[in-house]
Amino acid sequence: MIRTCIEKIPPYIPGKPIEEVERELGLSGVTKMASNENPLGPSKEVRQAITNALDKVFYYPDANNYYLIKALAEGLGVNEDRIIVGSGLDDVNRILAETILNPTDEVVIPQPTFSMYQTVTLLMGAKPILVTGKGLGNDLQAIAAAVTKKTKLIFICNPNNPTGTIVKNEELRKFLKGLPRKILVVIDEAYFDFADDPDFPNGIDLLQEGFDNIIVFRTFSKIHGMAGLRLGYAVAEPQLIQNMLKVKDPFNVNLLAQAAGLAALKSKKHVLLSKELVQTGRRFFYKELDELGIDYLPTQANFILINWGRDSKEIYQFLLQHGIIVRPTHSFGLPDYFRVTFGTAEQNDRFFRVLREGIKKLKSDNR
Numbered sequence: 001m002i003r004t005c006i007e008k009i010p011p012y013i014p015g016k017p018i019e020e021v022e023r024e025l026g027l028s029g030v031t032k033m034a035s036n037e038n039p040l041g042p043s044k045e046v047r048q049a050i051t052n053a054l055d056k057v058f059y060y061p062d063a064n065n066y067y068l069i070k071a072l073a074e075g076l077g078v079n080e081d082r083i084i085v086g087s088g089l090d091d092v093n094r095i096l097a098e099t100i101l102n103p104t105d106e107v108v109i110p111q112p113t114f115s116m117y118q119t120v121t122l123l124m125g126a127k128p129i130l131v132t133g134k135g136l137g138n139d140l141q142a143i144a145a146a147v148t149k150k151t152k153l154i155f156i157c158n159p160n161n162p163t164g165t166i167v168k169n170e171e172l173r174k175f176l177k178g179l180p181r182k183i184l185v186v187i188d189e190a191y192f193d194f195a196d197d198p199d200f201p202n203g204i205d206l207l208q209e210g211f212d213n214i215i216v217f218r219t220f221s222k223i224h225g226m227a228g229l230r231l232g233y234a235v236a237e238p239q240l241i242q243n244m245l246k247v248k249d250p251f252n253v254n255l256l257a258q259a260a261g262l263a264a265l266k267s268k269k270h271v272l273l274s275k276e277l278v279q280t281g282r283r284f285f286y287k288e289l290d291e292l293g294i295d296y297l298p299t300q301a302n303f304i305l306i307n308w309g310r311d312s313k314e315i316y317q318f319l320l321q322h323g324i325i326v327r328p329t330h331s332f333g334l335p336d337y338f339r340v341t342f343g344t345a346e347q348n349d350r351f352f353r354v355l356r357e358g359i360k361k362l363k364s365d366n367r
């Protein structure tokens with residue numbers, strides 16, 4: 001009964017929800033640092049907008065996302081016909097795959113990266129070409145070398161999940177110039193707002209400069225603290241967007257998410273606070289990990305990939321039992337690493353307190 005391509009899809013492994021851990025381990029006060037969420041939550045403007053919109057939830061939402069797209073277009077300096085919004089980037093990603101992928105197409109996916117690129121490729125019966133390059137970041141040379149006549153789509157996650165690494169402006173431009181124009185490149189900028197490297201490229205600028213075979217992904221889940229509301233969008237050339245609009249569910253973005261999204265775009269102070277929190281968290285993690293002599297990848301995102309040096313299950317379990325959920329990276333093909341989302345100062349302190357205990361305990365166990 002099941003389509004053959006579905007059988008090949010590996011199940012998505014989400015970060016464990018707080019309630020599940022509390023229920024299973026009989027704990028309270030569990031901290032989740034596993035899914036790259038914003039520990040500040042949404043802004044007060046967003047909270048107010050949701051409250052105000054509650055009275056209208058018996059209506060279907062606006063299928064055209066008129067006000068949200070208008071506000072996004074103004075903020076980004078692009079035409080409205082270049083934008084599509086979805087119920088999170090996961091929705092946008094699937095709409096894109098359903099719009100362009102045929103079973104004969106190849107999709108180049110660098111490794112390690114966000115697993116949903118492979119999922120939507122397999123869903124369409126297309127062929128994922130998984131590329132492991134040099135180091136752990138996106139190796140553009142290796143990606144270019146994997147391109148064949150059948151390549152339809154390439155995914156570049158920038159900053160990359162789970163490594164936090166970036167591809168830089170010049171190398172990305174060179175890479176795009178060298179590609180056949182008929183290949184579409186997704187530049188997934190879910191973590192765009194956290195990057196502060198001066199060489200970090202802005203995908204929207206590239207589109208404006210005429211690189212029209214790219215599609216840029218952004219989300220409200222991270223910087224705006226709205227992961228639970230599900231809101232993301234893509235910017236691309238109008239013809240692609242027009243076709244994607246035919247594929248999307250008419251009411252894919254719910255009414256509360258639309259109202260919240262509009263308010264989030266006006267919440268400038270909250271965006272700044274969220275960025276600052278991540279940058280402070282980053283410095284704190286570097287300092288503490290350096291002190292402990294633990295290896296990590298310098299990051300441009302709101303999370304960090306830590307090299308445990310051997311199977312990270314032991315420290316994952318220890319942290320979990322002490323009320324801290326992090327993300328093991330076995331499913332990314334990195335069994336010796338784990339990923340931690342920066343929290344509030346308090347949560348970061350607690351993480352290192354427990355990590356230190358864990359190191360002591362595991363050392364004495366292994367003796």
Ligand SMILES: Cc1ncc(COP(=O)(O)O)c(C=O)c1O
Nearest residue numbers: 088089090114161190219221232
């Ligand atoms: C790189 C990347 N893209 C997309 C998503 C999905 O984002 P959304 O919450 O908008 O569906 C995530 C979520 O963690 C992500 O890490």
